[in-house]
Amino acid sequence: MTTTAPARTTATASARPSALRGAPSFEGVLAAAEAISSTLPATPAWEYPLLNEAVDSRVVVKHENVQPIGAFKVRGGVALMSALTPQERRAGLITVSTGNHAQSLAFAARAAGVDATIVMPVSAPRVKADAVRALGATVVIEGADMSAAAAHAMTLAGRDGLHFVNPGNETAIIHGHGTVYLELLREHPEIETLYVPIGSGSGAAGAILVRDAIAPHVRIVGVQAEGAPAVHRSWSSGRVTTAPIDTFASGLATGSGFEVTLPILREGLADFMLVGDDLLREAMRVMAASAHTLCEGAGVAGLAGAMADASRTGVVGFACTGGNASGEEIRELTARIGQ
Numbered sequence: 001m002t003t004t005a006p007a008r009t010t011a012t013a014s015a016r017p018s019a020l021r022g023a024p025s026f027e028g029v030l031a032a033a034e035a036i037s038s039t040l041p042a043t044p045a046w047e048y049p050l051l052n053e054a055v056d057s058r059v060v061v062k063h064e065n066v067q068p069i070g071a072f073k074v075r076g077g078v079a080l081m082s083a084l085t086p087q088e089r090r091a092g093l094i095t096v097s098t099g100n101h102a103q104s105l106a107f108a109a110r111a112a113g114v115d116a117t118i119v120m121p122v123s124a125p126r127v128k129a130d131a132v133r134a135l136g137a138t139v140v141i142e143g144a145d146m147s148a149a150a151a152h153a154m155t156l157a158g159r160d161g162l163h164f165v166n167p168g169n170e171t172a173i174i175h176g177h178g179t180v181y182l183e184l185l186r187e188h189p190e191i192e193t194l195y196v197p198i199g200s201g202s203g204a205a206g207a208i209l210v211r212d213a214i215a216p217h218v219r220i221v222g223v224q225a226e227g228a229p230a231v232h233r234s235w236s237s238g239r240v241t242t243a244p245i246d247t248f249a250s251g252l253a254t255g256s257g258f259e260v261t262l263p264i265l266r267e268g269l270a271d272f273m274l275v276g277d278d279l280l281r282e283a284m285r286v287m288a289a290s291a292h293t294l295c296e297g298a299g300v301a302g303l304a305g306a307m308a309d310a311s312r313t314g315v316v317g318f319a320c321t322g323g324n325a326s327g328e329e330i331r332e333l334t335a336r337i338g339q
Contacts, residue, residue: 020083020172024264026213028175029182029206032079036176039078039111042183043067045317050290055306057316060191061291062184065299065323069103069131071251072180072321076202077104079176080165081112088163089114095165096120096150098250099128100298100322105165106135117162119153121145125250125326145245147255168200168258178206180319185215192314197301197321198222198272199254201231201261208268219270223305225252225297226274233257235265235272248277248329251298251322275304283307284329285336287320294333296325 019031045062052058064072092115095105102118109116116137120129122144132139140156143149157164167173180203185191194211196204204222211218224232227247234241234257242256265272280297283304287293295303302318325333 020079020175022171024171024174024205024209024260026209028171029178029209032075032172032175033179033182035082036075036078036179040067040075045184045187046291048291051286054286054290055303055316057306057312057314059306060184060188060315060317061293062180062317062319063293064180065293065295065320069100069107070322070324071100071103071299072177072203072319073100073104074107075104075179076101076173076176077108080105080170080172081108081114083172084114084163091161091163092116093165094119094153094157094160094162095167096146096153097167098124098146098253099132100251100324101167102128102132102137103135106132106137110136117156119143119149119156121149123250123253127326128250128324131324145255146253147242166258168202168254169260171260174202174205174261176206177203178209180321181207181210184317184319185210185218188315188317189215190315191215191218191317193219193221193306193312193316195221195223195302195305195309195316195318197252197298198224198231198265199252199298200258201265203321204269205261205264208264212268220268221305221309222265222269222272223301224272224274225249225280225301226276228253228255229274230255231257231262231265232272232274234262235269238266247297249280249297249301250326251296252301273305273308275301275308279304279308281332281336284325284333288333288337293320294323294325294330295320296322297329298322299324
């Protein structure tokens with residue numbers, strides 16, 4: 001196994017804090033890197049011989065599962081918190097999430113002394129709701145899916161005067177998530193194809209901003225669950241579209257496209273793949289067996305995309321974007337490994 005030692009990412013002098021909540025831009029990603037650097041050190045990117053054999057390509061894995069909440073989304077929460085106005089901090093925050101975005105805001109809000117309320121659909125894994133409560137946020141369980149939970153969150157925001165954080169349309173979050181790929185492409189410019197999980201599309205949008213600025217040779221391929229194809233349908237049609245949700249991968253279980261990320265995805269993705277739940281589960285097994293890493297279903301979507309992409313060539317990169325597998329996911333994984 002070859003390893004790349006973690007290296008702290010620093011922004012250039014041109015990065016301005018005000019860029020965090022401006023229009024999506026590479027300058028905003030640099031500002032986010034500066035904002036999070038004192039709290040979140042860079043994560044490692046490693047290569048595994050057995051994983052290379054399984055994928056039949058050289059593969060570089062970025063380990064966001066080692067973040068303090070076990071997922072890359074903490075970057076977005078910390079970046080957002082640094083950009084809030086005093087009025088927004090006093091009002092408190094409310095958002096909607098199936099888990100990792102929720103933990104991101106709860107983690108960052110606790111550190112900043114800001115009240116946070118998280119609305120989660122009834123389908124959200126209990127372990128993630130428990131993790132959010134443990135971080136000090138108020139959890140409200142409401143709605144059969146993310147779309148219904150989001151509607152309830154916006155109702156509460158209007159009633160109680162809370163600042164609503166849209167997980168896909170908040171540019172500070174997009175910029176924070178882009179720092180994953182700022183680190184990865186700076187350390188591994190040899191990557192030719194980057195596979196990025198898509199729930200709201202914030203991570204993929206951030207990856208595109210970085211790629212366009214520092215690694216224009218890289219193809220970025222979005223990967224979404226077949227059972228939650230709203231963003232894929234939005235990307236295909238060019239307009240924000242909704243779709244039913246039926247996937248175990250909670251981090252991919254979004255029921256609508258997002259206005260801010262959609263044009264970036266349409267312009268910047270080389271391809272956008274839909275993968276089935278069975279392939280996501282198989283990718284979890286491959287990561288556990290070949291890379292000694294527990295990924296949740298959404299966290300392994302990048303690998304699933306690489307495994308399904310018959311046109312794949314060259315060096316492959318992806319992030320294990322989350323390691324917060326539910327008990328059911330772990331039981332299924334154990335059964336697959338034992339076969």
